[in-house]
Amino acid sequence: xxxxxxxxxxGEIAVRVIRACRELGVLSVAVYSDxxxxxxxxxxxxxxxxxxxxxxxxxxxxxxxIVDTATRCGAEAIHPGxxxxxxxxxxxxxxxxxxxxxxxxxxxxxDLMGSKTRARREMQRAGIPLVPGTSAGVESYEQAxxxxxxxxxxxxxxxAAGGGGKGMRLVHSPEELxxxxxxxxxxxxxxxxxxxxxxxxxxINPRHxxxxxxxxxxxNVVHLGERECSLQRRHQKVLEEAPSPIVGEEMREKIGDxxxxxxxxxxxxxxxxxxxxxxxxxNFYFLEMNTRLQVEHPVTExxxxxxxxxxQIRIASREKLxxxxxxxxxxxxxxxxxxxxxxxxxxxxxxxxxxxxLLSPSGPGIRRDSGMYxxxxxxxxxxxxxxxxxxxxxxxxxxxGRLLRALNEYFVGGIKTNISLFRxxxxxxxFQAGKLDTGFLDRLLARETPVSADGNSEIAxxxxxxxxxxxSAPNSSQVSTGTLSPSSxxxxxxxxxxxxxxxxxR
Amino acid sequence: xxxxxxxDDKLFHLELDRSEGQWHCKLNGTAINIDAVLTRTNVLSIxxxxxAYEIRRELTINGLHLWVGSSRYSAEVRDPRSLRHRxxxxxxNKGPQMLTAAMPGKxxxxxxxxxxxxxxxxxxxxxxxxxxxxxIKSPKAGRIQKIMVATSHAVNAxxxxxxxx
Numbered sequence: 176x177x178x179x180x181x182x183x184x185x186g187e188i189a190v191r192v193i194r195a196c197r198e199l200g201v202l203s204v205a206v207y208s209d210x211x212x213x214x215x216x217x218x219x220x221x222x223x224x225x226x227x228x229x230x231x232x233x234x235x236x237x238x239x240x241i242v243d244t245a246t247r248c249g250a251e252a253i254h255p256g257x258x259x260x261x262x263x264x265x266x267x268x269x270x271x272x273x274x275x276x277x278x279x280x281x282x283x284x285x286d287l288m289g290s291k292t293r294a295r296r297e298m299q300r301a302g303i304p305l306v307p308g309t310s311a312g313v314e315s316y317e318q319a320x321x322x323x324x325x326x327x328x329x330x331x332x333x334x335a336a337g338g339g340g341k342g343m344r345l346v347h348s349p350e351e352l353x354x355x356x357x358x359x360x361x362x363x364x365x366x367x368x369x370x371x372x373x374x375x376x377x378x379i380n381p382r383h384x385x386x387x388x389x390x391x392x393x394x395n396v397v398h399l400g401e402r403e404c405s406l407q408r409r410h411q412k413v414l415e416e417a418p419s420p421i422v423g424e425e426m427r428e429k430i431g432d433x434x435x436x437x438x439x440x441x442x443x444x445x446x447x448x449x450x451x452x453x454x455x456x457x458n459f460y461f462l463e464m465n466t467r468l469q470v471e472h473p474v475t476e477x478x479x480x481x482x483x484x485x486x487q488i489r490i491a492s493r494e495k496l497x498x499x500x501x502x503x504x505x506x507x508x509x510x511x512x513x514x515x516x517x518x519x520x521x522x523x524x525x526x527x528x529x530x531x532x533l534l535s536p537s538g539p540g541i542r543r544d545s546g547m548y549x550x551x552x553x554x555x556x557x558x559x560x561x562x563x564x565x566x567x568x569x570x571x572x573x574x575x576g577r578l579l580r581a582l583n584e585y586f587v588g589g590i591k592t593n594i595s596l597f598r599x600x601x602x603x604x605x606f607q608a609g610k611l612d613t614g615f616l617d618r619l620l621a622r623e624t625p626v627s628a629d630g631n632s633e634i635a636x637x638x639x640x641x642x643x644x645x646x647s648a649p650n651s652s653q654v655s656t657g658t659l660s661p662s663s664x665x666x667x668x669x670x671x672x673x674x675x676x677x678x679x680x681r
Numbered sequence: 682x683x684x685x686x687x688x689d690d691k692l693f694h695l696e697l698d699r700s701e702g703q704w705h706c707k708l709n710g711t712a713i714n715i716d717a718v719l720t721r722t723n724v725l726s727i728x729x730x731x732x733a734y735e736i737r738r739e740l741t742i743n744g745l746h747l748w749v750g751s752s753r754y755s756a757e758v759r760d761p762r763s764l765r766h767r768x769x770x771x772x773x774n775k776g777p778q779m780l781t782a783a784m785p786g787k788x789x790x791x792x793x794x795x796x797x798x799x800x801x802x803x804x805x806x807x808x809x810x811x812x813x814x815x816x817i818k819s820p821k822a823g824r825i826q827k828i829m830v831a832t833s834h835a836v837n838a839x840x841x842x843x844x845x846x
Contacts, residue, residue, distance in 0.1 A: 257758060339810070358790075361789070361790070362814060365809070366812065510840055521783070522815070523816055524784065524813035525815075526784070526815060527739075527784065527785075527810075527811065532722075532723050532724070532737060532738075535845065555784065555785050555810055556787070558813070559813075582751075583750065584825075586737055586748065588723065588737060588738075589739065590737040595751065598751060612707060631734075631750070631752060632691050632693075633693070634690075634696060634727060634734050634736065635754040635756060636688045636693040636705060636749045637695065637713070637715060637727065637754075638709065638725050638727060638734075638736040638747055639684075639688070639745070639756045639758050640684045640686055640695040640706075641682070641697065641717050642725065642738055642757065643684060643758045643760070643841060644697055647682075663755075
């Protein structure tokens with residue numbers, strides 16, 4: 176086992192990995208940019224080093240600086256988290272060259288799966304079912320036009336180096352192709368430094384189902400069941416759950432077998448995810464493999480009882496998988512909500528800023544992986560993911576009920592978040608019936624927001640007045656958490672209450 | 682204390698007094714029994730005839746908001762004795778419209794030229810922030826009088842980026 180691990184990431188995932196390190200008795204090292212000195216991962220780690228400017232290319236994407244920091248502080252391994260350098264083969268190679276273990280697959284596996292076009296060719300050879308389309312990048316608008324005509328509209332444009340929906344466009348008709356191609360290439364170039372884009376036949380409103388796999392460095396590969404990730408906005412996952420409402424034991428075994436074959440064909444080791452599109456007849460097609468830990472890994476952890484980050488670290492230190500496929504049991508149901516700093520009432524515009532008040536949920540079946548705290552200013556330079564709220568229950572219905580309850584306890588003040596969106600999703604009859612596809616969220620959002628006519632404006636008015644009185648009263652506007660001042664805060668029992676109790680006692 | 686309180690578009694007259702830690706409250710002339718405790722900064726627990734409420738206060742550049750359960754109410758509190766008065770912040774759709782950046786970011790594309798005709802809701806330029814690209818759209822149909830920024834310019838929240846007339 177390693178003695179010290181550097182985490183080349185920030186936000187909730189850095190905190191997640193730091194916690195795993197502490198649980199395993201491994202020292203953790205955080206790295207941070209100019210704007211992240213006060214971020215939670217820096218506060219939680221055993222050591223922390225500054226690596227550069229706010230712009231990610233000069234800090235969290237700076238391979239040389241990160242490897243150098245790891246060497247100087249004596250870290251034996253680097254965990255890349257997700258995003259940033261997690262799927263960068265050059266980074267994995269640079270770690271190996273410096274004698275540092277990269278906690279993830281080999282550079283060759285990352286390279287293969289990192290190019291979606293190469294992965295398609297490889298998987299075609301291995302006999303894996305694929306969506307019809309090109310297995311090479313689009314060279315010109317004219318060529319794209321021709322290919323699109325051949326496979327038939329609608330088509331999907333995708334960044335070859337892609338992930339997270341960046342550089343991805345759905346094209347319904349020939350007129351839309353040119354602007355879509357230009358913006359996809361521009362976005363892909365900006366996000367990945369590679370503007371290669373390829374074409375695929377678009378399966379309209381498919382389900383998006385992915386398989387978690389684990390592979391050790393001794394040739395053992397298992398799958399940990401599927402996750403349903405059909406709830407997306409702009410091809411960005413918003414809510415994920417496991418197991419999928421439509422996947423039974425038999426289908427799980429079938430997709431799981433394919434996933435294991437994909438991982439084996441790629442010579443894969445460590446944790447990985449194979450994404451599939453599933454059409455209405457439950458046919459599934461290989462979409463891509465993510466060669467890293469996924470944002471939504473907690474739902475799999477809850478239903479399998481396994482800790483994926485612990486296992487990633489154990490695998491990287493050359494341990495064998497401690498179980499076989501037959502020993503993996505799926506129990507209960509888990510759902511994850513991605514809490515983003517964005518405004519659902521204003522077209523989901525990002526909303527960085529200072530968190531002035533934070534009330535966090537807890538209680539049965541609730542897990543919260545968070546990178547924020549009260550008083551922290553959310554920087555504008557990075558992904559707006561603040562935290563993940565995960566509900567677990569014996570069955571799907573209980574998980575939904577627990578999440579709705581927890582969402583009502585959750586309050587993030589000072590910035591906008593998408594918490595209200597999850598109340599809408601989880602209360603939706605189709606969602607509750609498990610009728611999901613990738614068009615679900617757009618349809619939900621196209622419907623008018625239900626007016627919250629809960630008639631609490633009177634209580635709001637009274638509260639506004641009380642706050643004003645307390646603000647103007649000396650020494651009462653500042654109340655330190657946990658201490659109550661009876662004289663200034665109305666702690667004395669009201670006569671009405673006294674009378675009421677007397678009445679009740681009769 | 683007497684207050685004029687506006688919650689969304691409803692106006693309330695509120696009389697509040699506190700003696701010996703007990704609140705006396707009249708809302709629009711009707712006496713209401715309440716018990717209130719500030720449990721932490723910006724969080725108020727109110728019992729109204731036995732019904733429990735937790736009210737959270739949020740103060741941002743967009744003004745004062747109160748949250749009751751999962752509902753958000755915009756609020757304005759006026760002390761009639763005070764001379765401070767707020768201007769009505771609503772703006773009509775007539776005349777030239779100033780388009781401002783809603784948050785800091787970088788201009789990645791300018792979609793239309795000065796002088797071009799626009800439809801309501803049509804994108805004029807694209808700003809990238811937090812790795813997402815967002816279009817700034819025209820609030821009305823008209824003509825683009827001026828565009829203040831160019832590709833790769835950095836913008837701050839509230840910066841004027843274009844004028845549509």
